[in-house]
Amino acid sequence: MIFFGYSAKGPFTPFVSIHTADRNGAITRAEMLEMPFPSMVHDFAVTRNWIIVPNFPLTGSMERAMSGKPPFAWEPDKGTHIAFIPRNGTVADAKWVTAPACYVFHAMNHYEAADGRIVIDVMKYGVAPLFPLPDGSPSTKGDPPSRLFRWTFDLSGKSSSFHEAQLDDRVGEFPRFDERFCMADYRHGWTVSARDVGSGREREEGDQLTHYDLKTGKSADWRPGRGDRLSEPVFVPRAAQAAEGDGWVLSVILRAAENRSDLGVFEATEVAKGPLALAHLSSRVPAGFHGNWRPGPL
Numbered sequence: 001m002i003f004f005g006y007s008a009k010g011p012f013t014p015f016v017s018i019h020t021a022d023r024n025g026a027i028t029r030a031e032m033l034e035m036p037f038p039s040m041v042h043d044f045a046v047t048r049n050w051i052i053v054p055n056f057p058l059t060g061s062m063e064r065a066m067s068g069k070p071p072f073a074w075e076p077d078k079g080t081h082i083a084f085i086p087r088n089g090t091v092a093d094a095k096w097v098t099a100p101a102c103y104v105f106h107a108m109n110h111y112e113a114a115d116g117r118i119v120i121d122v123m124k125y126g127v128a129p130l131f132p133l134p135d136g137s138p139s140t141k142g143d144p145p146s147r148l149f150r151w152t153f154d155l156s157g158k159s160s161s162f163h164e165a166q167l168d169d170r171v172g173e174f175p176r177f178d179e180r181f182c183m184a185d186y187r188h189g190w191t192v193s194a195r196d197v198g199s200g201r202e203r204e205e206g207d208q209l210t211h212y213d214l215k216t217g218k219s220a221d222w223r224p225g226r227g228d229r230l231s232e233p234v235f236v237p238r239a240a241q242a243a244e245g246d247g248w249v250l251s252v253i254l255r256a257a258e259n260r261s262d263l264g265v266f267e268a269t270e271v272a273k274g275p276l277a278l279a280h281l282s283s284r285v286p287a288g289f290h291g292n293w294r295p296g297p298l
């Protein structure tokens with residue numbers, strides 16, 4: 001297991017800890033990566049040969065915090081800097097790639113293509129959401145959107161190149177995939193997407209569940225009731241050896257009109273058909289964040 005922590009030498013320090021644990025829980029690697037500036041690092045990416053840590057310009061500042069200003073703020077002039085640390089090397093061997101200012105909370109999957117290029121699929125914001133400018137004023141009118149992009153890096157040349165392709169125009173978050181295919185070229189992904197973007201009432205309209213077939217380019221949605229919210233879609237394989245995407249997707253549905261929640265079970269690649277089954281939950285589950293599935297006896 002590879003894991004990281006930001007602000008690793010204290011609040012708003014520009015250090016990210018990198019650790020690796022073996023199957024017995026013993027720490028086999030413990031390092032500090034120094035970033036160009038302190039920032040919020042919500043997620044990272046790992047491939048067969050690389051640990052990839054982003055430094056987006058959502059900056060942290062103790063000085064601001066102590067003077068009553070925003071602890072975290074959007075400073076796009078600082079740009080995006082992405083560290084590629086070899087899994088068989090140290091942070092001293094990191095290669096850095098720079099990119100225009102943007103923000104990513106969550107990656108979908110990440111892998112090395114047959115030619116060695118590194119592919120990372122991300123839900124990318126042009127402007128970081130939730131946080132203001134350093135003076136406390138809003139960075140945008142309304143909520144900044146995030147959309148699915150594919151980033152491709154070629155670290156083989158002298159200048160590390162970076163290619164970006166937008167895969168869809170839906171606005172969405174909470175990308176997940178069939179995690180048995182982590183670090184592998186893959187086909188299926190799921191997100192919670194916003195509906196009726198542009199109406200200015202996305203939040204009132206509610207969420208929808210989206211399935212992407214990244215090989216054919218096809219996608220499909222399922223819409224719950226107006227105003228309903230969905231939690232992160234979690235893939236469950238039909239059997240251990242089932243093909244990629246063969247199984248179910250789970251999402252907790254907050255029924256806005258009734259103020260209660262259901263766990264929805266969907267055929268993973270046929271989400272438009274709606275849930276195959278609903279588990280009526282005994283209490284309301286607020287519109288939430290992440291989730292995971294563990295099989296076990298009833």
Ligand SMILES: [Fe+2]
Pocket residue numbers: 042105106289290
């Ligand atoms: Fe998250």
